[in-house]
Amino acid sequence: MTRDVPPFGSSRNVANTVRPLSREMAQREMQSVPGEALISLRDVHLGFGDREVLQGISLDVAHGETKVLLGETGMGKTLIMKLAAGLIQPDSGHVLVMGHDVSDMPEKELLNFRRSVGFVFQEGALFDSMTVSENVSFRLREEAVDETEIEERVREALRFVEMEEALEKYPADLSGGMRRRVSIARALVDRPPVVLYDSPTAGLDPVTSQTIITLILRGRDLQDVTALLATHRVQDAFGLANFRFDKGSGRVVPLAGNGKSGLAQSLAEREKAAEGGKERNEAQPTNVLVIRDGKIYFEAPADELLSTKDEYLKKFLASAE
Numbered sequence: 001m002t003r004d005v006p007p008f009g010s011s012r013n014v015a016n017t018v019r020p021l022s023r024e025m026a027q028r029e030m031q032s033v034p035g036e037a038l039i040s041l042r043d044v045h046l047g048f049g050d051r052e053v054l055q056g057i058s059l060d061v062a063h064g065e066t067k068v069l070l071g072e073t074g075m076g077k078t079l080i081m082k083l084a085a086g087l088i089q090p091d092s093g094h095v096l097v098m099g100h101d102v103s104d105m106p107e108k109e110l111l112n113f114r115r116s117v118g119f120v121f122q123e124g125a126l127f128d129s130m131t132v133s134e135n136v137s138f139r140l141r142e143e144a145v146d147e148t149e150i151e152e153r154v155r156e157a158l159r160f161v162e163m164e165e166a167l168e169k170y171p172a173d174l175s176g177g178m179r180r181r182v183s184i185a186r187a188l189v190d191r192p193p194v195v196l197y198d199s200p201t202a203g204l205d206p207v208t209s210q211t212i213i214t215l216i217l218r219g220r221d222l223q224d225v226t227a228l229l230a231t232h233r234v235q236d237a238f239g240l241a242n243f244r245f246d247k248g249s250g251r252v253v254p255l256a257g258n259g260k261s262g263l264a265q266s267l268a269e270r271e272k273a274a275e276g277g278k279e280r281n282e283a284q285p286t287n288v289l290v291i292r293d294g295k296i297y298f299e300a301p302a303d304e305l306l307s308t309k310d311e312y313l314k315k316f317l318a319s320a321e
């Protein structure tokens with residue numbers, strides 16, 4: 001299958017060749033380009049007034065990968081997530097998602113594109129006047145999906161985040177962690193190939209944060225979701241790096257299978273796990289990007305972050321202890 005968008009750097013007029021993208025089309029296209037990055041930013045610049053917040057950001061998220069974008073508050077994580085979702089456009093550079101150049105897409109096509117990407121907003125962004133069920137089904141209703149199917153999918157999505165019993169509740173009746181679960185169900189309900197999690201653990205206690213990370217790794221390992229996850233918590237990166245969802249037992253297990261978790265797991269143990277079998281996405285490591293002062297400051301598998309000598313990065317590790 002040929003792709004609509006020329007390789008980056010081509011002078012072809014992308015805007016004229018991109019066609020509207022339904023979720024089903026997005027999934028078909030995604031299957032046609034295995035091994036390629038599903039999300040790419042190329043030298044992206046974005047500023048406000050005389051302040052350039054993003055000063056040449058380039059990143060790739062491979063098919064099936066959940067990449068972690070780690071950064072302190074105000075570094076531009078949310079801006080990057082919104083760029084990838086086509087909610088905002090860069091001052092310069094390119095944003096390529098599922099083979100489409102989002103940074104050069106006419107507004108009409110962007111409307112379609114946005115529907116093909118799951119977005120978990122930093123604040124959850126649930127509609128307070130709607131029940132959980134109405135919140136989760138909102139996008140399916142917009143797409144005029146059949147009512148019986150809507151009910152099935154909403155239940156399935158809420159079961160996935162273990163919130164089925166909250167169907168008829170309102171967001172105000174839920175805890176912060178529960179609201180975040182509902183936001184994840186809403187993002188996953190129409191099975192998007194790409195999901196953007198914007199600080200999904202912000203404001204949650206450590207235990208609740210880990211349950212959210214567990215849901216995200218289930219999405220990665222069970223639903224083959226490709227994701228970018230913004231966070232200021234280094235623990236989120238290690239939660240994703242050290243656990244996998246075991247399809248056989250239907251449980252989340254430590255990647256090395258030795259009962260250790262979190263920061264305790266050493267590089268040697270990870271390597272042993274990788275040798276032992278290509279289980280989670282062919283033992284694809286969890287890669288971490290650190291954004292600092294408008295640039296990608298560090299990019300490597302989570303393990304390498306553990307052994308860093310860099311003072312700035314050590315600060316992140318210390319914040320997790």
Ligand SMILES: Nc1ncnc2c1ncn2[C@@H]1O[C@H](COP(=O)(O)OP(=O)(O)OP(=O)(O)O)[C@@H](O)[C@H]1O
Binds near residue numbers: 071073075122199232
């Ligand atoms: N519409 C806007 N107008 C002006 N400045 C903006 C706008 N949106 C974002 N900014 C600025 O860009 C910077 C990056 O914001 P962003 O929300 O992406 O940070 P963040 O890394 O997500 O932070 P946090 O961890 O607190 O969520 C901030 O300094 C913010 O004030």
Ligand SMILES: [Mg+2]
Binds near residue numbers: 077079122198199
């Ligand atoms: Mg943010």
